[in-house]
Amino acid sequence: MHEHIAVRRWLMACIVSVFFAVVIGGITRLTESGLSITEWKPVAGVFPPMNEAAWDDALRKFQQIPQAQTTHAGITMAQFKWIYWWEWFHRIAARAVGLVFAIPFLYFVAKGTMPQRYAMRLAWLPLLTLAQGVLGWYMVSSGLEVRTEVSAYRLAAHLTLALTILVIALWTWADLDPRREEVxxxxxxxxxxxxxxxxxxxxxxxxxxxxxxxxxxxxxxxxxxxxxxxxxxxxxxxxxxxxxxxxxxxxxxxxxxxxxxxxxxxxxxxxxxxxxxxxxxxxxxxxxxxxxxxxxxxxxxxxxxxxxxxxxxxxxxxxxxxxxxxxxxxxxxxxxxxxxxxxxxxx
Structure with missing residues (x-):
């Protein structure tokens, strides 16, 4: 078990990153920021609006959804930027979490240091993290046309998948603990x-x-x-x-x-x-x-x-x-x- 210290450190980083994502997601939800970005662009979406024209376009798209006409009725550009930045940070954090799961996993596989007993289980982590991103957009999309908020069913599914990822990483981290009592x-x-x-x-x-x-x-x-x-x-x-x-x-x-x-x-x-x-x-x-x-x-x-x-x-x-x-x-x-x-x- 001692030879798997690096894998345990990676799993701990995964666990911490999930906690971080849960906190950022909670702030995004409680500040009613989650629908401020009305498009999902996995690559181009890394970059926020870079000039006033781009900000005007982002606000115009947001004003077309039901939430902007109810919860955020009369929103100003300054107020829009506040909620936009929270949702942008949430999405960037989600991408960062994905990298925390994927890059070390690929490294351990390439080096041949992945514990064979747990290889299949750990392979689910980057896959489920990718699925979490897709599910996140599926959740957001439920609040863009008719509803003034996201679907509670999809929100619960999004949280459930995050917790599932956490449990897999945590259980494997505990399995690899060399100090565990044999009780x-x-x-x-x-x-x-x-x-x-x-x-x-x-x-x-x-x-x-x-x-x-x-x-x-x-x-x-x-x-x-x-x-x-x-x-x-x-x-x-x-x-x-x-x-x-x-x-x-x-x-x-x-x-x-x-x-x-x-x-x-x-x-x-x-x-x-x-x-x-x-x-x-x-x-x-x-x-x-x-x-x-x-x-x-x-x-x-x-x-x-x-x-x-x-x-x-x-x-x-x-x-x-x-x-x-x-x-x-x-x-x-x-x-x-x-x-x-x-x-x-x-x-």
Missing amino acids: RAEAPWRWAVLGVVSLLAITVVSGAFVAGLRGGKVFNEFPLMGGQVVPPGYQALVGWWTNAFENPVAAQFHHRVLATLTGILSLVLAWRARPEILGEYGATAVRWFGMAIAVQFGLGIVTLLMAVPVALGVLHQFVGTLALTLGVLAVHAVWVPLRHEPAAAAG
Whole structure:
């Protein structure tokens, strides 16, 4: 495992770059900047408008979409440049992330230093990063003609793919850790940790629907919603699927329930984690996961009560991603089998 230090460093760079992209994406969304660039030019799009005529043309194209006539009605050139630069930076960051994934991967393959056991798994990283760029434009395009914002379904898919890339890189990074203890928890603990972390992943994705539907701007109170446990307007739309994923009231309610359940279960796991059961590394990983969830739950309440200011909204998204990262490490710590099987007893 020691010979794979360079690969682990690359994977850590990939993990950090995903965090960076998630933060920039959160800022872009919360500042309503994501639709300011109405074209997707993978190569030429690297260059922003270079003169006043180009800026005028970019603003003219933006003024033709529904969001410019509603959310950004009456926007000035100075205001347009502010949101344009955020979206441009978001796209440049996405391209940079792609290079972080692709160039070292090709280098390791060319040098023959890619761990053969993980070659196929790691090959997915640059491919999924490319797919993420395509999906990002597919998401943006949903808000350019009829809608005043991007599709919540596509926003959730965009976040889900980013987290999938993160998990692949993180799990492989943990696999290549030469200091990992050779401890495997009993089946009930493995399934319990996996179940709670999976519930967290669902909670994070449900947060994307809250964000996409602007659900954080309604019922800015806690613990009740409109003075009720089940809020008024919960069944405003016909059809359970449509209501669950397109009604901002229902989306926020479901996110609250999932977050509360995740918080309770993760704290129970952290409270019961013992080194003699999970090993020192496993117990520590589960405890850190529990602490991160506690912080995220409290941060979520504050963010809601303050009607999702940009700084808190971005921090909430960052800590949620961090909690998922610690959760994946906890799953790895209790789930991955022994690296070396014990020798058979002499007959």
